[in-house]
Amino acid sequence: MTVYSVPGAPGSKITFKSRYENWIGGEWVAPVKGQYFEDITPVTGKAFTEVARGTAEDIELALDAAHKAAPAWGKTSPAERAAVLGKIADLIDANVEMLAVAETWDNGKAIRETINADIPLAADHFRYFAAAIRAQDGDHAQLDGDTVSYQFHEPLGVVGQIIPWNFPILMAVWKLAPALAAGNAVVLKPAEQTPVSILVLMELIGDILPPGVVNIVNGFGLEAGKPLASSNRIRKIAFTGETTTGRLILQYASANIIPSTVELGGKSPNIFFSDVAEAKDAFYDKAQEGFVLFAFNQGEVCTAPSRALLQKPIYDSFLGDAVTRARKIIQGNPLDTDTQMGAQASNDQLEKILSYIDIGTKEGAKLALGGERADLGGDLTDGYYVQPTIFEGHNKMRLFQEEIFGPVLAVTSFTDYDDAISIANDTIYGLGAGVWSRNGNVAYRAGRDIQAGRVWVNNYHAYPAGAAFGGYKSSGIGRENNKLALGHYQQTKNLLVSYSENKLGFF
Amino acid sequence: MSTPTITASVTIADETVPRVQLAPAAVDLLRSLWEEHGPLMFHQSGGCCDGSSPMLFMAGEFITSDQDVRLGQFDIAPANEPSQPLDFWMSAEQFTYWSHTFLTVDVVPGRGSGFSAEAPRGVRFLIRSELMTTMTPFADSADSDTAGEDAVASATKAVPA
Numbered sequence: 001m002t003v004y005s006v007p008g009a010p011g012s013k014i015t016f017k018s019r020y021e022n023w024i025g026g027e028w029v030a031p032v033k034g035q036y037f038e039d040i041t042p043v044t045g046k047a048f049t050e051v052a053r054g055t056a057e058d059i060e061l062a063l064d065a066a067h068k069a070a071p072a073w074g075k076t077s078p079a080e081r082a083a084v085l086g087k088i089a090d091l092i093d094a095n096v097e098m099l100a101v102a103e104t105w106d107n108g109k110a111i112r113e114t115i116n117a118d119i120p121l122a123a124d125h126f127r128y129f130a131a132a133i134r135a136q137d138g139d140h141a142q143l144d145g146d147t148v149s150y151q152f153h154e155p156l157g158v159v160g161q162i163i164p165w166n167f168p169i170l171m172a173v174w175k176l177a178p179a180l181a182a183g184n185a186v187v188l189k190p191a192e193q194t195p196v197s198i199l200v201l202m203e204l205i206g207d208i209l210p211p212g213v214v215n216i217v218n219g220f221g222l223e224a225g226k227p228l229a230s231s232n233r234i235r236k237i238a239f240t241g242e243t244t245t246g247r248l249i250l251q252y253a254s255a256n257i258i259p260s261t262v263e264l265g266g267k268s269p270n271i272f273f274s275d276v277a278e279a280k281d282a283f284y285d286k287a288q289e290g291f292v293l294f295a296f297n298q299g300e301v302c303t304a305p306s307r308a309l310l311q312k313p314i315y316d317s318f319l320g321d322a323v324t325r326a327r328k329i330i331q332g333n334p335l336d337t338d339t340q341m342g343a344q345a346s347n348d349q350l351e352k353i354l355s356y357i358d359i360g361t362k363e364g365a366k367l368a369l370g371g372e373r374a375d376l377g378g379d380l381t382d383g384y385y386v387q388p389t390i391f392e393g394h395n396k397m398r399l400f401q402e403e404i405f406g407p408v409l410a411v412t413s414f415t416d417y418d419d420a421i422s423i424a425n426d427t428i429y430g431l432g433a434g435v436w437s438r439n440g441n442v443a444y445r446a447g448r449d450i451q452a453g454r455v456w457v458n459n460y461h462a463y464p465a466g467a468a469f470g471g472y473k474s475s476g477i478g479r480e481n482n483k484l485a486l487g488h489y490q491q492t493k494n495l496l497v498s499y500s501e502n503k504l505g506f507f
Numbered sequence: 508m509s510t511p512t513i514t515a516s517v518t519i520a521d522e523t524v525p526r527v528q529l530a531p532a533a534v535d536l537l538r539s540l541w542e543e544h545g546p547l548m549f550h551q552s553g554g555c556c557d558g559s560s561p562m563l564f565m566a567g568e569f570i571t572s573d574q575d576v577r578l579g580q581f582d583i584a585p586a587n588e589p590s591q592p593l594d595f596w597m598s599a600e601q602f603t604y605w606s607h608t609f610l611t612v613d614v615v616p617g618r619g620s621g622f623s624a625e626a627p628r629g630v631r632f633l634i635r636s637e638l639m640t641t642m643t644p645f646a647d648s649a650d651s652d653t654a655g656e657d658a659v660a661s662a663t664k665a666v667p668a
Contacts, residue, residue, distance in 0.1 A: 037618075040618070053627075164555070164556040164557075165556055165619070166556055191556065191557075191619060192618055192619040192626065193618050193619045220619070220626045220627050221557075221619070221620065221621050221622040221623065221626060222622050222623065222624055222626060222627065223627060225621075225622055226622050240555070240556070241555055241556050241557055241558070241621060242552045242553055242554055242555040242556060242557050242558025242559070242560075242621060243552055243553035243554065243555070243558060243598065243601075244550045244551070244552035244553070244558070244562045244569070244598075244621065245552065245557065245562065245621035245622055247569070248564075248568075248569055248621075248622060251569070251570055263555075264553070264554070264555055264558075265553065265554030265555025265556075265558055266554060266555075267554060300556075302554075302555050302556075346617055346618050346619065347615065347616050347617050347618070348560075348615050348616070348617025348618065348619075348620070348631045348633065349617075351615040351617065351633055352559060352560060352633060355633060355634065355635055355636070356559075358635070358636070359608065359636040362636070362637065362638055363638065396604070398604060398605060398608060398636070401604040401605075402553070402554060402559050402604070403553065403554025403555055403558060403559055404559065405554070405555065405556065405558070405559070428553065428598075428600045428601060428604070429553075429554065474553060474598075474600065
């Protein structure tokens with residue numbers, strides 16, 4: 001067991017600055033209007049630094065810097081860009097604990113997750129896209145004996161990216177790595193709930209990138225996000241967040257006739273067929289853990305397995321075992337490596353989760369575990385903690401239909417395969433899903449029949465670079481985490497070349 | 508004089524019962540934001556980070572379509588003042604799963620809410636929900652998905668709690 005020191009305390013891995021400005025053109029730039037907002041750590045509910053409250057004027061400065069940097073950066077060779085991304089990855093790896101403590105303090109998540117998942121995955125994503133851009137070929141076709149069509153990948157130029165707060169560094173990297181690999185310059189706006197950790201990353205890697213290739217402007221959505229998303233100086237806008245803002249961003253993109261990729265959440269089913277309980281063996285233990293993964297990252301994951309579907313013959317026994325297991329989840333100081341569940345990211349997130357627990361009860365769902373705010377006492381008493389919560393109910397309940405984004409699981413039963421698929425697909429979302437079965441045929445068919453972009457089969461919550469990630473239905477447009485993402489940041493140039501001396505003969 | 512709760516007018520065809528109201532704290536905040544920004548609108552968001560919350564925009568900023576339902580219209584103006592109409596919208600697909608509940612827009616301390624206009628004030632809007640009282644949407648639906656759909660349909664004739 002290790003308990004990391006609170007940032008700024010003796011022995012801590014990081015001391016935050018008292019104030020963070022915007023990162024524009026390779027340097028720290030004060031916000032034009034001189035305004036700042038407090039950054040609160042969910043661990044204690046207390047402010048720990050202040051951050052630039054950027055506005056349209058700051059977005060313009062960032063766009064100026066990006067436009068200045070984009071032409072030269074876009075002309076660098078894939079090998080040069082891959083080398084830069086590789087250096088970034090190495091620096092991240094060399095500073096995992098420092099970045100992990102910063103991320104945990106900004107977001108509230110347990111340090112074991114930031115150390116083992118968020119930060120190492122961020123490094124690996126840079127390496128993956130460094131490799132992907134070097135391996136990417138153009139295309140050509142010999143259309144006839146004298147005519148050849150060549151297709152080249154070109155960067156889009158300057159792109160905008162708006163980042164969510166649930167994995168602040170990793171989600172930024174999911175978008176930055178393909179954009180930079182493809183040769184674009186970026187203006188990025190972090191979430192206002194978690195504005196600092198990405199700036200800590202920039203302190204680390206800022207010198208590696210040419211000035212202006214990455215620019216970070218913090219601020220509120222209306223004041224900084226909208227001017228970025230609606231700017232006619234970006235060639236693409238990428239967003240992860242929720243459906244209404246996603247539609248608004250697509251609307252702004254349509255006004256500028258630019259592409260937009262949006263990742264908009266989910267209500268992912270986690271289906272357990274009866275055969276998982278044929279033996280109480282290692283696989284059963286794995287399936288049980290797969291059920292309890294609803295509490296991973298405090299449930300603040302777009303793909304959280306927030307609907308568990310259990311086949312009737314095993315419903316009572318499997319649920320009983322799983323509730324016992326979930327009851328043992330260790331909540332505590334997020335800086336303690338033994339802590340399994342940390343704090344929700346903000347006060348309003350806490351309030352929203354509690355409001356869903358309220359409506360779940362009113363809808364008649366049966367509470368099997370938790371259901372309340374958790375007071376962890378001491379310095380943590382004002383932090384934003386919720387008990388792991390399990391409800392039994394019916395798929396038509398709002399509890400089963402809305403993304404709560406907290407450690408709240410809705411459990412229901414199904415009779416047979418068709419019933420399972422019907423319930424699984426009875427949702428407006430299609431981001432993630434889980435299928436658990438010892439029968440490979442059943443698992444395969446279910447994986448193909450579920451309308452979701454990512455179906456985990458006999459595992460859950462793995463996010464390796466290389467596995468395409470994105471939504472069906474109202475969960476969004478586009479794919480990340482895979483070389484497919486390069487295409488979201490590239491223009492296609494076709495050179496159609498005639499090697500014939502002979503005229504067409506028309507005129 | 509304390510701020511009253513404001514209930515939205517009925518805007519869905521063939522319905523007679525309101526579906527949404529503003530808690531007093533929401534009324535106060537909306538009046539203040541109207542002073543700052545002018546006419547406003549709500550669109551209820553679906554999932555993910557800042558989602559499942561009502562988003563407040565300048566009226567007309569968010570383009571609604573046949574894929575949206577207008578749940579009601581508030582008039583947030585104080586008594587004897589000129590009308591300040593504020594529509595509350597939701598996507599039609601989301602409404603199919605929400606229609607059995609009566610919604611109250613409240614305000615809590617918080618930070619960040621997409622592009623919603625209240626965020627710079629350090630607060631955010633929050634939905635509190637009640638069942639429409641004359642219905643029992645899932646009473647006999649433990650083994651049947653279709654029972655829930657029947658009950659949801661009947662909610663349109665129900666009265667709010």
